[in-house]
Amino acid sequence: MLGVHFGRTRNTTSTSNRSLRFELAAFLHSRPANKKARIIIRPTVMGPVFISLPAGLSFVILLLSLAQRPAAEVHGNENHEFVWPLMGLLAFAGFYVSVAALRAYFRSVDELRTQLSTFTVADSLCWCCSTGHLTEAGERLICDRKVIYSCIISWFGSLESFEKKVRTEVQENLLGQLSRQVFTYKQLAAASLPLLWSTFYDITTEGALHNIWVEGLESNWHWAGDLRRLVRGIAWGLGILPLMFCLAVNLAWLLRGRRKAGCRDILTNCFILLILVALFLGCLSFETWCWGTHFDFVTDGNHWYNLLPGSCVFAIIMLSLTAGTFLCIGPIDAFGFAQRRGRGNVPVTPTFIDLINPGSSTMQAFLRALQLLRVLQIPAWYRITGFESGVREWLRHxxxxxxxxxxxxxxxxxxxxxxxxxxxxxxxxxxxxxxxxxxxxxxxxxxxxxxxxxxxxxxxxxxxxxxxxxxxxxxxxxxxxxxxxxxxxxxxxxxxxxxxxxxxxxxxxxxxxxxxxxxxxxxxxxxxxxxxxxxxxxxxxxxxxxxxxIQQPSKQEMRNVLPQFLYRELCREALGPVFAEHRFLDTLLKKHAGLQYELCANGLEEVRVVPEETLFSPGPHCENMLFVVGGKVAYRRLAEGCGSGTRENLPGGGRMK
Incomplete structure (x- = not known):
């Protein structure tokens, strides 16, 4: 049922139909308390993104294959000065639509977050209420709102508890998948299939051109050349491209906000693409560096085996990096994981490189310089030790x-x-x-x-x-x-x-x-x-x-700056302890949570008093109950059978209810 609602909802946030929230909350409530509900969400708005990624990659591969052969005739086979900028330009043009679609999707997730964070039952629409509870024939209709409210109160205890569940657990389940678990490695690797098909095509074409399947004919074909192409295709198709798509997703999430001017929005998309193109060219440079003498496991191995040793090392490094990224942190939130965990793993990197390539002092020096990133662990230690909350509370006073x-x-x-x-x-x-x-x-x-x-x-x-x-x-x-x-x-x-x-x-x-x-x-x-x-x-x-x-903030000011549900929740947590010393009210409010919300939000009024101020005196009828929040109240006997309450021993004044 939930899938039908998601599939047919036209709103970009997929929650314009309020009944979806009721059904999802009811489903979560039906699960056992100690068992996490398993919900799989696949928004249809992601369709353009999943289509644009392989389409853009196919566009780049097709145009590059058409332009590379004439370029080889003019510049020779080693035409990096022409091919690399061309590849970067084609990637820039081919993936612009994908980046724009990603940013638009994450903006819709933000709209969903806003809707869920301000959700109240009173905002829900009901068809019977819109028609005055009358059919076209004038017959009386049963109010669906009352039925739903009765079910909600029966399930959750009160409407406020249901609203809180929607704003917490429902929001966590929805946004957790829509913003953090939408992209998986399989999906991103599937988007890279055009590159693998192009690799297989090159291998079969090369074999056909050299007549390797015909016996008795001489051929200059070498098995290492095709094996190198296969290794490169796996490294780029299953390693680098999914990693780049993952980076594009994270950048689109960070820069998802719509700019006021249209040109700024275009520049934001271009900025993301420039970072991806720079990473792409950097991987090409690193692959070329691996083809040097650094990874010659045998004498002049890259020359005799058509650069196969360097390609294998490049593939192992890239696939390991991709596997570590997706296994440890998932396809999204890479920046958050790097901030939380990656900094502590930096010191072991030089040791790993020493085992693979003990002769490269330059690479060792560079990776040891990365140990400076350990200072970024200081904020994590600050939070783990508990100093952050203590210092924040201390500074608040x-x-x-x-x-x-x-x-x-x-x-x-x-x-x-x-x-x-x-x-x-x-x-x-x-x-x-x-x-x-x-x-x-x-x-x-x-x-x-x-x-x-x-x-x-x-x-x-x-x-x-x-x-x-x-x-x-x-x-x-x-x-x-x-x-x-x-x-x-x-x-x-x-x-x-x-x-x-x-x-x-x-x-x-x-x-x-x-x-x-x-x-x-x-x-x-x-x-x-x-x-x-x-x-x-x-x-x-x-x-x-x-x-x-002077001019301390009051409840009325909080009411003006906060939405209704946050204001009521603030009043309940801030003023709820006032009733703890009153046995009757404390017992009553524990049984009826809605009454506690109502009393704290609308029944209590702040009264600020100063030392020696008279709070009440004999004679007038009692119209309000007074609850002491801070300080002490002294009672002074004026005459036989009567007295007055006086605020004492509170320098700077106090608060009463």
Whole structure:
């Protein structure tokens, strides 16, 4: 039944029909409490995406095969300068539609998230209510809404519990598949089949051209050539292309938002494609590097076996990388997994490379430099140890001035860490060749302290944008690249630092202006109605003592800024403990959850009091119940048989209900 609803829903979010949510929630409720419901969701809106991927790949392969033969006649077989840019251009044009379709799909998932997060039963439409509960013949109809409400209350206890289930468990099941589990490796590998078919075609064509199936004829065919083509096809079709599609999915998820201007939306698609094309060309370069002498397991093996050894190493590395990606993190959320887990696995990478290729010192140095990424593990440790929640709760009770100081200190620590990493990178770049700045300054044989001090001074001196011209005159291209990277990151960090400090200062000024406004209002009122000097002193002391309490947020303000369901949930959790000390109300509210929502949201009203304020006195009839939220209430006996309640021992005031 759910599949029918999904298949026939025209809305991009697949939930315009409200009954779908009721049925899905009822299905989840029917499962045992300790058993997770297994739901498979296949939205029809993904059809254009699944079709566009193999179609775009077929487009690239077809045009490349048509253009490569004339290019080989003009430029020869080793025509990388022509073929590689052509391949990148064709990939850019062929997959533009796929990228646009991916971003449109993830935007529809965002719309679904918005609908589910604001779901209320009252928003649901009912046909019988729209017709006034009358048929065309004027007969009375049973209200479906009442029947559904009765079932919901019977299943979930209250309408609020059902709404909470839709906004939590239903939303988790829907969005978990629509945004995180839509693409599988099989689907992405199936989209790469045109490349495998092209590989098989090349192998059979090559064999036919050299008459390898005809006995008695001489042929220059070598088995290693066709085997190399097969290995390359497997590496690209089952390894690199699914990995690139996975990257495209993640980039489309991160940049899914629609831009205000149409040209910006096009530029966003082009930006994603540029990253994919750069990765594609990088894989081509890495494959060419593998065809060198680095992986010659026998003497001059790549030459005698038609580059087969290098292709095998390339295929093993790419397939291992793809298998690790899809087995460990799945086809999506690669960025989140890299942030959570990948950083801890970086240190073992150099050891793995040492076992495969012990002679490549350059690759070892590069991979050991990746160990700097271990510093990204600090936020994870910060959360795991529990310091994050404790510090957040501690800062919540501090002044805005202290929080601004805390932000500045955190930025300073991050700046020092960035400067340390940049210093290490500068030393590695200068120590790479004999023409580097390390040898030019004669610190290659100096002590570690001297090397670090000179590297730190060098890194800081190269940061200002005014040194850009001088930086471009450095000896090596690596040093020029590091200087550009350092200057760009410094400008980015400076803009973030300035923005955060400016926001904190403006927030402090806003609060102080609000506090001063209360003093100005009292002063203006005293100018209109002169009072005694003793009362003026008392008013001034109160404002000075309670200026941090002035204009605290109230329930009404929360009602204005929050949707209804969030406001009711906030009131229940924040004000629900008020009834814990009242035995009768506590027992009643535990049995009737809907009553608790109603009392907390609409029945309780905040009353702020100050020390020595009289709360009630004998005589008037009691119209409200008072619940003490903070502080103490002292009762003072005025006469025999009567008394009054007075707020005492609470500097800065308190709150009553």
């Amino acid at each position: 501090r002044s805005r001035e202290f929080r601004a100081f805390w932000n500045v200190m955190c930025l300073c620590v991050l700046g020092c860490l960035f400067l340390h990493c940049l210093t290490c990178v500068w030393f590695a770049a200068g120590h790479r060749t004999s023409r580097g700045w390390v040898y030019a300054h004669g610190i290659d044989d100096a002590s570690w302290t001297t090397q670090y001090q000179h590297s730190l001074e060098w890194a800081m001196a190269r940061l200002p944008p005014s040194r850009m011209t001088e930086n471009m005159q450095l000896e090596t291209s690596v040093e020029k690249l590091v200087s550009l990277m350092g200057t760009g990151l410094m400008m980015l960090f400076g803009s973030i630092f300035t923005s955060m400090v400016t926001n904190d200062i403006s927030d402090i000024r806003r609060v102080r202006r609000q506090q001063k406004e209360a003093e100005y209002q009292v002063s203006d009122y005293l100018m209109m109605y002169p009072v005694s000097s003793e009362l003026q002193v008392q008013l001034r002391e109160y404002l000075q003592r309670n200026k941090s309490k």
